[in-house]
Amino acid sequence: MHTLIVGPRHVGKSTLIRRVLEEIGRPVFGFETKKEDSLATEEKGSPVYIYDAGKERVQTAENLVGHCKNKCFGTMKETFDRYAPKLMGPVPEGHIVLLDEIGFMESESEAFCGAVMHLLDGDAPVIAAVKDKDFPFLEAVRSHPNCKCFYIDEENRNELFPEVLAFVKEQLKEK
Secondary structure (H helix, E strand, O other), X not given: XXXXXXXXXXXOHHHHHHHHHHHHOOOEEEEEEEEOHHHOEOOOEEEEEEEEOOOOXXXXXXXXXXXXXXXXXXXXXXXXXXXXXXXXXXXXXXXXXXXXXXXXXXXXXXXXXXHHHHHHHOOOOEEEEEEOOOOHHHHHHHOOOOEEEEEOOOOOHHHHHHHHHXXXXXXXXXX
């Protein structure tokens, strides 16, 4: 079973995942998306980039997935389309697949959505942050039969860590 941390913005999904991964100590494969508020402009807002998990974060036109201004997103679908083949390749032995985060911006790219579902269909262990929005792609991810959802909110985020860690450790034993 794969591990999905589901919740709204700024509740601690990525922080929880980072804590689990630090405890597990395995290398990661996959991606991290990050809104870079320090690079915001008045015209476009904050740029959002997709980065290879576990590697240095470098901002280029090739990994810019969109902009966020006043909670409104402009998505560059072609960046997700270009990134999808990276997720379709083999997962290196001993790695955990990190998908941080799966949201509505990605849903505009059929190729990217297909790559995510391919990983969820597979045997390599996945840990993912998933938005709790009502989009068909996000609903398909959350209801995937190979996944267990852990719902995080401001009230349970500190107590959730040991439960998620125990679940991930148990899944890794079975692999």
